[in-house]
Amino acid sequence: RWKGRRRRVAHFGLDAVHFVASGNNPKTFWALHQHGDAFWNRLQRTLDNHFNPILRPNNTKRGFENGTFNESLLAQGFSEVINLDSTRRNFDQLPQQIQEFISHMQRRDYPALLQPDGVCGAGTKETKENFLNRLAIRRTWGEGGGYVRRVFLLGKESTEDRGVNALLQMESKQYGDILQWDFKDTFFNLTLKDVLFWSWFKRSCSRTRFVFKGDDDVFVNTPKMISYLRDQLKKPQAHKTLRDFMVGDVIAAAVPIRFNESKYFMPDSFYKGFYPMYAGGGGVVYSGLLAKRLHDMSKRLNLFPIDDVYVGMCMVRLNAQPVHHPAFLTFDFPNKEEEELCSYHTILLVHKRSPDEVVKLWVHVKKTQAQCWDVPLREANK
Ligand SMILES: *[C@@H]1O[C@H](CO)[C@@H](O)[C@H](O)[C@H]1NC(C)=O
Numbered sequence: 417r418w419k420g421r422r423r424r425v426a427h428f429g430l431d432a433v434h435f436v437a438s439g440n441n442p443k444t445f446w447a448l449h450q451h452g453d454a455f456w457n458r459l460q461r462t463l464d465n466h467f468n469p470i471l472r473p474n475n476t477k478r479g480f481e482n483g484t485f486n487e488s489l490l491a492q493g494f495s496e497v498i499n500l501d502s503t504r505r506n507f508d509q510l511p512q513q514i515q516e517f518i519s520h521m522q523r524r525d526y527p528a529l530l531q532p533d534g535v536c537g538a539g540t541k542e543t544k545e546n547f548l549n550r551l552a553i554r555r556t557w558g559e560g561g562g563y564v565r566r567v568f569l570l571g572k573e574s575t576e577d578r579g580v581n582a583l584l585q586m587e588s589k590q591y592g593d594i595l596q597w598d599f600k601d602t603f604f605n606l607t608l609k610d611v612l613f614w615s616w617f618k619r620s621c622s623r624t625r626f627v628f629k630g631d632d633d634v635f636v637n638t639p640k641m642i643s644y645l646r647d648q649l650k651k652p653q654a655h656k657t658l659r660d661f662m663v664g665d666v667i668a669a670a671v672p673i674r675f676n677e678s679k680y681f682m683p684d685s686f687y688k689g690f691y692p693m694y695a696g697g698g699g700v701v702y703s704g705l706l707a708k709r710l711h712d713m714s715k716r717l718n719l720f721p722i723d724d725v726y727v728g729m730c731m732v733r734l735n736a737q738p739v740h741h742p743a744f745l746t747f748d749f750p751n752k753e754e755e756e757l758c759s760y761h762t763i764l765l766v767h768k769r770s771p772d773e774v775v776k777l778w779v780h781v782k783k784t785q786a787q788c789w790d791v792p793l794r795e796a797n798k
């Protein structure tokens with residue numbers, strides 16, 4: 417599954433710290449977030465205290481079966497924190513997009529404007545730049561078929577252009593793979609795509625084993641991906657490990673960017689502390705089972721403006737860890753490795769490729785399939 421919008425040019429520049437496990441021990445994480453007077457920390461503290469498995473082992477299960485229970489806790493925490501004098505005093509000093517985020521962070525029930533017509537997205541059924549991305553994906557690695565369903569996740573463009581909307585409706589009618597909601601498609605609203613996708617997924621995709629979610633400017637080696645996922649199913653104890661299964665380009669011990677000209681700028685009056693270990697949102701795979709657990713957990717977590725960090729925050733609270741796999745090349749091939757004949761058979765995903773490149777790569781991968789099939793996936797420190 418992939419979202420229909422490119423974003424993210426860098427992952428906080430912290431790729432060198434892969435595998436550093438600090439900050440992801442649940443006990444440490446709970447402890448870290450007990451303090452701090454930043455807005456988001458304060459908001460979340462009420463909920464975390466309520467559900468902290470160490471402090472209140474009896475509460476962990478509570479509320480999953482009763483959505484209104486979590487909603488009322490969220491709303492209560494929000495009105496307490498937003499009415500504090502210190503919050504009021506600081507609000508105007510926050511960057512515009514954080515203010516915008518806070519003003520809308522309570523709302524999650526955006527209606528869908530366009531929805532896929534098939535069960536769980538489009539299968540075999542068969543200008544704007546993102547349209548070209550989607551077209552390339554449909555014709556290549558996202559081609560539906562026996563094992564694959566496809567859905568593009570969209571918000572609304574900020575300019576209400578009738579022509580663009582009409583085209584999108586036609587596109588949705590023709591391909592049946594558009595899931596669009598009634599919120600502004602901005603960087604800080606990306607988290608809504610995760611939580612609303614999980615809701616839709618839970619309703620529509622009861623039998624789906626794995627979810628791939630990524631940007632629309634990546635190339636995925638789908639045959640290799642399917643074979644990799646099949647191997648996961650064959651492992652001993654697969655049923656157990658799939659509960660927590662998430663794999664991608666894992667970033668550990670990242671810290672919020674405090675430089676106010678960055679797209680990722682996070683003022684410390686809004687959030688204090690480390691980010692949890694998380695898989696970069698450019699392309700990540702997780703089990704269908706985990707998607708449903710993430711959906712439940714997200715009801716107890718205030719929205720956070722950076723979507724992949726938010727998913728990491730849900731993971732920590734599920735006591736689950738994403739697994740790093742070097743075949744997710746969110747920073748492209750090192751040096752000249754790309755030029756080797758079978759290079760694209762050693763990867764599961766590479767960022768970032770234009771629609772034209774995606775089409776050429778797909779042809780190349782198909783053409784070299786037989787001779788390169790046995791080439792193993794990239795390993796760490798190759
Ligand atoms: C948790 O539940 C158990 C069994 O219902 C009970 O014995 C125990 O006292 C409870 N603990 C707390 C902290 O409420």
Ligand SMILES: *[C@@H]1O[C@H](CO)[C@@H](O)[C@H](O)[C@H]1NC(C)=O
Binds near residue numbers: 482485
């Ligand atoms: C769900 O939670 C609400 C609010 O806390 C409560 O009023 C209601 O009785 C609960 N419903 C069930 C079925 O537990």
Ligand SMILES: *[C@@H]1O[C@H](CO)[C@@H](O)[C@H](O)[C@H]1NC(C)=O
Binds near residue numbers: 517520598599600603
């Ligand atoms: C998110 O979408 C809502 C609804 O369209 C919009 O009002 C809000 O400004 C958006 N938030 C951000 C941070 O862009």
Ligand SMILES: *[C@@H]1O[C@H](CO)[C@@H](O)[C@H](O)[C@H]1NC(C)=O
Binds near residue numbers: 676677
């Ligand atoms: C960024 O911070 C500098 C100094 O800390 C300040 O002068 C500038 O106005 C800030 N820029 C924005 C866009 O907030």
